[in-house]
Amino acid sequence: MSRVPAEPSWSPDVPVLTDGVVTLRAHRSTDVGRIVEMATDPQMIRWTRVPTPYARGDAEQFALADIPRGWDEGTAMGWAIDHGDRYVGNVDIRGAGAIADIGFALHPDARGLGVMQHSVRLAVDHAFGVGKRVVRWQAAAGNLASLRVAHACGFTLDAVVRDGVEIRGTICDTWVGSLRADDPLTPKTTWCASTFETERFRLRPLLESDDERIRETLDDPVSRKYLFGRPVPLTLEHAAAERQRKWWTAARGETCTWVVADLATDTYLGDITLLGIDEVTGAEAGFYTHPDARGSGVLAEAFPAVVDHAFGVMGMRRLTMFAAASNRGSKSLAQSAGFREFGTQELAASSAGVFEDLIGFELLCD
Template sequence: MTGPGWPLNVPVLSDGVVTLRAHTPADVDRALEMAQDPEFVRWTAVPTPHSRSMSEQFALEVVPKNWNDGVAMCWAIEFEGRYAGNVDVRGKGVLADIGFGLHPDCRGHGVMTAAVALAIDHAFVEAGKEAVQWHAHVGNLGSLRVAHACGFRLHGTQPDLLLERGRILDGWTGSIRFGDAPVPRTTWRESTLRTDRFTLRPLRTADAPRIVEACTDPSTRHFLSHLPEPYGPADALAYIHDAWWKAAIGRNETWAIADGDDRLLGTINVMGLDDPAGGVGEIGYWTHPDARRQGVMTEAARAVVDHAFDPDGLDRRRLAIVAAEGNTGSRRIAESLGFAHYGTEHGTARLADGTVTDHHLHERLR
């Protein structure tokens, strides 16, 4: 004897603010708006161009069939009395994966985090799932924030993971198991600092052109010989996405140094925040060519050092700065911030011209 079919086999889940329920014909128009949203198209495999009949077919034919066949549990998300998106737990056995998408006018309110938490709890407690996998395009910051907030273990980047609309894409991956606490596993390292002249904020995709300018400058490249050659927009985006990922796993915190017009003047980061020794970190930085010799990095670095030593900030007890022989500007910044030179590593700095020189080591204790 089989149980009731769709929509009666769709459990209604709610935390009092966000509700998961079966789709209805009234959802179709807003589902179409979501499917045509440029950000939704960018990060999902939704067919494009997308018609109303496609949204109707998905909500009222594909979703019901998947529920009835036991291959996926896809709920409509309801928020403030309106359709807000979908969350979909896919897979027949004990291993599943999750996908989700949100209408643009419901973003920024914690809706998807709540929806995923409800779906995951049901998948484990009622549907017998033992593990749920998450993946997203590299660079899908919104999806990464949801996975982090819901307690997924963030594994890393898998090359060539996704095939969507004829494109092979790298993916971020994570998973959560039955019994795992549904809370963040790491501290997302992200903050905004202000100095007299500048704002230090997280990197944005809009910073990419200025990053390209800085990383194609010969002086920058001389000391950062690991930079790709040639260096283009895709490399700048990869740098930004890597900074986001390392912030999410609690390894590094990276700031863009921005002027009053929000123009990027350089970047600075504290690395190694997840070091098993605890309480240590290494500062790295570079300055855009048109912002050099104006005290930009010294002012920004002073704010970062203060934040790093602050018990309410990064709570570090020791910071290090490493500078190659010949990088006079970097060494002067270290000295001006009270970092003491404590040693030299010989022959460990490879420069862009292929030569090898020394690294000078500086440290400061709280």
């Protein structure tokens, strides 16, 4: 077992980096208590492989022995993050060669302040300055906070790797991204995550708390009639995967999904998605309605508001919709929102296992 010094006696040349908002510096023994608080936070335990249980000795080993060893051996560069005159987390660049990996963690009382975006930019800028050519990021699929940081700092969101990581005995898919030395440290894609309201509804991004209502919606017989290829039975895990997929594709600038929520209770009543977002072709609109919200005019009120938002706020020039020939509700919704029918794809829809025609609708921005 490594001997842990009371204070690090290692090189005083660990660079101090600051942008006026945060400061990256060497770890100190005075950080240990807050490291323990961070490492025992439920979100840290959920999304990372931090040891659990985690005690003061673990924090001392990490901050006063493991981090110094990385600097001394040239295998890792790890910093403590200072913000508001206190330790608030860690950021480290790992790897001895031109390709490195980044890791970061934030104390719960510093979340939501943009601290990690500043810290990551400082760390990767230094890494590129000392010869790194590529910095790779990965996180368990569903770690929205980590995805937001990677997106904001200019990482290319490369792929979802199936079964990419094991956390406490559970195998999870992994989100992976990369940043090259000549990349700007700003978002590469437009991540639409807006919130706005109609008279009765709030349109907002998907939340994890929506999963059970998503499951009920997708598993409903009416939904299943027009949604082929869904697992049977459709579990809560499948609903979570649907949400995570929409988070990921939204971050990549490919889609945008709004939950249609009750204005008073914020209960999920359905969702509306713009798919295949493109500056030339526009986007395709799709939607679901929760079974207990059908017949209450949810989409009749919310869908035109999304159309107006897509044209007026997002700057889109064209929207399309497709509906199976037997799907009277979707066809009526398209027509009431001003879409015009532009063509039919013969036998291109599967409704309850029966092939039928698929009707195309489009709407151009005035």
